[in-house]
Amino acid sequence: MNAAQLIANDPGWVILVKGLLVFVLCVVLTLMSVWGERRLVSFMQMRVGPNRVGKFGLLQSLADGVKLALKEDLIPKAADRIVFVIAPIISATTCFMAFAVIPMTGKVSLFGHQTVMQLTDLPVGVLYVLAIASVGVYGIVLAGWSSGSTYPLLGGLRSSAQVISYEVAMGLSLVAVFIYAGSMSTSDIVAAQNHWWFAVVLFPSFVIYAISMVGETNRAPFDLAEAEGELVGGFHTEYSSLKFALFFLAEYVNIVAVSSLATTLFLGGYHALPGLGFTETWLGGWFTMVWYLLKVIFFFFIFVWLRGTLPRMRYDQFMQFGWKVLIPVSLLWIMVVSTLRIMSQRNTGRPIIMGFTVGVVLIVLAVTSLFDSAKRRRREADALGELPEPSFPVPAIPEPRVEQLNG
Amino acid sequence: MLNFALEVGKTHTPEAVLFWFLAPLAVLSALGMLMAKKAVHSALLLAWIMISLAIFYIAEDALFLGIVQVVVYTGAVMMLFLFILMLVGVDTADSLVENIKGQRAASIAAAIGLAGLLTSLIGRANMGRSAVGLTGANANGNVQGLAEQLFTKYVWAFEVISALLITAALGAMVLAHSQRIRSRTIQRDQSIARFRGSSLAEAAGLPGSGVYARHNAVDVPALLPDGTPAPTSISAVLEARGDMIESGTFALQPKEEEEN
Numbered sequence: 001m002n003a004a005q006l007i008a009n010d011p012g013w014v015i016l017v018k019g020l021l022v023f024v025l026c027v028v029l030t031l032m033s034v035w036g037e038r039r040l041v042s043f044m045q046m047r048v049g050p051n052r053v054g055k056f057g058l059l060q061s062l063a064d065g066v067k068l069a070l071k072e073d074l075i076p077k078a079a080d081r082i083v084f085v086i087a088p089i090i091s092a093t094t095c096f097m098a099f100a101v102i103p104m105t106g107k108v109s110l111f112g113h114q115t116v117m118q119l120t121d122l123p124v125g126v127l128y129v130l131a132i133a134s135v136g137v138y139g140i141v142l143a144g145w146s147s148g149s150t151y152p153l154l155g156g157l158r159s160s161a162q163v164i165s166y167e168v169a170m171g172l173s174l175v176a177v178f179i180y181a182g183s184m185s186t187s188d189i190v191a192a193q194n195h196w197w198f199a200v201v202l203f204p205s206f207v208i209y210a211i212s213m214v215g216e217t218n219r220a221p222f223d224l225a226e227a228e229g230e231l232v233g234g235f236h237t238e239y240s241s242l243k244f245a246l247f248f249l250a251e252y253v254n255i256v257a258v259s260s261l262a263t264t265l266f267l268g269g270y271h272a273l274p275g276l277g278f279t280e281t282w283l284g285g286w287f288t289m290v291w292y293l294l295k296v297i298f299f300f301f302i303f304v305w306l307r308g309t310l311p312r313m314r315y316d317q318f319m320q321f322g323w324k325v326l327i328p329v330s331l332l333w334i335m336v337v338s339t340l341r342i343m344s345q346r347n348t349g350r351p352i353i354m355g356f357t358v359g360v361v362l363i364v365l366a367v368t369s370l371f372d373s374a375k376r377r378r379r380e381a382d383a384l385g386e387l388p389e390p391s392f393p394v395p396a397i398p399e400p401r402v403e404q405l406n407g
Numbered sequence: 408m409l410n411f412a413l414e415v416g417k418t419h420t421p422e423a424v425l426f427w428f429l430a431p432l433a434v435l436s437a438l439g440m441l442m443a444k445k446a447v448h449s450a451l452l453l454a455w456i457m458i459s460l461a462i463f464y465i466a467e468d469a470l471f472l473g474i475v476q477v478v479v480y481t482g483a484v485m486m487l488f489l490f491i492l493m494l495v496g497v498d499t500a501d502s503l504v505e506n507i508k509g510q511r512a513a514s515i516a517a518a519i520g521l522a523g524l525l526t527s528l529i530g531r532a533n534m535g536r537s538a539v540g541l542t543g544a545n546a547n548g549n550v551q552g553l554a555e556q557l558f559t560k561y562v563w564a565f566e567v568i569s570a571l572l573i574t575a576a577l578g579a580m581v582l583a584h585s586q587r588i589r590s591r592t593i594q595r596d597q598s599i600a601r602f603r604g605s606s607l608a609e610a611a612g613l614p615g616s617g618v619y620a621r622h623n624a625v626d627v628p629a630l631l632p633d634g635t636p637a638p639t640s641i642s643a644v645l646e647a648r649g650d651m652i653e654s655g656t657f658a659l660q661p662k663e664e665e666e667n
Contacts (some may be wrong), residue, residue, distance in 0.1 A: 141490075
């Protein structure tokens with residue numbers, strides 16, 4: 001029985017228990033990831049980070065959550081009250097919905113019932129995640145618009161333009177996975193990675209997805225929607241108390257969601273690392289969840305590492321990168337992948353496949369070098385004149401020290 | 408009549424519950440979309456109607472169509488529409504003055520005609536009949552069935568529509584295009600130009616306003632170490648508008664009286 005049939009046989013109470021488990025897992029992961037991010041960033045910046053509340057400061061985010069909830073709830077006078085209240089609710093609910101199709105374990109027994117830890121299995125599961133993400137953008141746009149002030153509006157527009165642009169690249173990076181797995185259902189995709197992870201087979205797709213998932217979640221270095229030097233807090237400038245907490249929650253649940261999707265699509269989901277396949281039967285199959293969680297935490301660590309390392313990009317550079325680099329590259333890659341796939345299905349000879357691959361590489365190299373030289377020529381034509389004589393005193397240029405060393 | 412009603416109402420329970428929960432909501436939001444005063448509220452209600460339609464499609468076994476409806480219409484089209492509404496700021500109710508003579512009467516007549524046509528068509532097609540051929544169409548999976556139809560039977564229509572869309576996109580690009588005479592000055596060029604300019608005094612950027620002055624507002628020029636105001640420290644716009652305050656007015660006066 002495959003995952004879809006197992007899920008179809010679930011009685012009502014199993015569905016309820018699974019729903020509750022997924023929800024609890026999301027909330028706990030969020031609390032832990034806020035704490036983990038603060039500790040990790042502190043470590044990278046040679047600070048200590050939160051270490052007071054609970055052992056190692058583990059309960060810090062819980063304390064912060066309680067503090068946020070007890071703060072005064074302000075609604076600005078110029079705000080559109082209904083939309084202002086609805087926006088955080090949209091953000092917080094949609095981000096949880098993506099977890100419904102994420103497979104977290106292989107075959108396990110839940111209170112004596114054979115099932116898999118995946119709430120539902122849709123034939124178009126991955127598209128469902130994209131659809132949910134596109135509804136989630138409404139939360140940000142509406143928050144920005146309804147606040148009735150300039151910074152949130154600009155932040156909201158920025159972030160929605162960003163999410164929409166990077167969703168295109170993200171959607172295109174998934175096409176290669178669909179072609180290789182022969183399915184759009186998350187459980188089938190994980191099953192198809194039994195031997196080789198798609199991160200290895202479809203490495204360019206993996207890179208494109210990894211970049212666009214950072215853009216999609218509005219995280220550093222792509223956190224232009226809340227660039228504090230330019231836009232105060234961005235779309236949530238006017239939000240306080242629980243409404244702000246909902247946005248905060250949504251951001252972290254979203255990170256875990258895109259990390260889970262990346263795990264599912266490219267890192268073999270709940271499958272063990274190569275060579276450790278025997279661990280998949282430990283604890284009656286529940287040990288696969290450990291592998292799933294470890295991979296999600298790995299992606300989360302990358303998110304934090306990026307934030308601790310890279311400065312924020314400029315908005316036009318960011319958009320240019322998305323539209324002029326990521327999207328064309330993924331389109332080209334899809335064409336290459338589908339041609340190779342058709343070739344292998346028709347049992348084309350190895351020399352032809354090799355020839356095709358080499359030809360594509362050569363064409364790409366030729367085109368990029370043409371682009372580069374055209375750009376250099378344009379730059380040289382525009383280059384400004386020679387260095388004029390400085391109008392105020394500058395220190396003399398030191399003599400070359402070669403003679404001294406020789407002497 | 409009663410038999411007919413029973414026949415129509417015969418659906419599986421979950422689907423019926425879904426229908427009776429979502430359909431009134433969809434109708435109410437459709438009415439709300441027409442009645443709402445703010446354009447953004449109308450757009451939001453329209454987005455909700457699209458989502459509830461998508462849920463109905465999914466309930467009717469058209470899973471792919473439902474998901475694509477959300478991605479394309481709710482996610483992309485409606486979002487662009489909202490963008491424009493928010494940027495242009497069409498908040499106030501539109502003026503109801505009739506610009507074209509007889510437009511209102513003609514549109515009401517056309518709307519009634521279309522409603523009648525649709526009612527009769529849908530009524531004749533659906534009422535009291537069960538769906539035919541659904542299991543056959545979904546035999547190899549919903550997505551696969553749809554793909555087969557699109558890329559075999561309807562491939563011509565599909566290609567024509569994509570050509571139409573590409574033409575529209577190209578047209579929009581041509582309309583919005585403007586020729587650049589020389590390449591855009593980017594941050595790098597500006598930085599090089601600062602160092603290659605006649606003076607290196609501004610290589611680190613322009614001085615901030617109000618530095619060394621007692622007042623640190625944007626409309627007060629900074630004072631240079633020798634006490635003269637630095638004209639480059641305030642925005643050229645403020646200077647042109649005359650919204651500039653003389654920094655000399657804030658200079659410290661030597662307190663001669665106290666010494667006596």
